[in-house]
Amino acid sequence: MPTMTDVPTAPTASKPDLSPVQIWRCRSSSCKAWVRAELAAGAKPSCPLCQGEMIRGIKHLPKLVTKVKAQKKKADVVPW
Numbered sequence: 513m514p515t516m517t518d519v520p521t522a523p524t525a526s527k528p529d530l531s532p533v534q535i536w537r538c539r540s541s542s543c544k545a546w547v548r549a550e551l552a553a554g555a556k557p558s559c560p561l562c563q564g565e566m567i568r569g570i571k572h573l574p575k576l577v578t579k580v581k582a583q584k585k586k587a588d589v590v591p592w
């Protein structure tokens with residue numbers, strides 16, 4: 513069975529659609545903790561690892577993909 517490792521470009525896999533996401537990240541440079549702003553508790557979260565202060569930032573993440581990929585296309589949509 514072939515594995516997905518060491519395959520530079522899988523033809524079926526589209527490259528991840530990265531989008532800038534607002535995050536909170538730990539102020540400490542030695543701490544790698546960060547959370548999505550939308551998932552952070554409160555307006556000023558504290559670091560879950562070191563309880564330090566967190567600062568706003570931007571991180572490029574693949575878009576959250578919902579399980580339902582796409583809505584059913586309407587029959588009257590012309591492809592070309």
Ligand SMILES: [Zn+2]
Pocket residue numbers: 538539540543544545559560561562563564
């Ligand atoms: Zn931290």
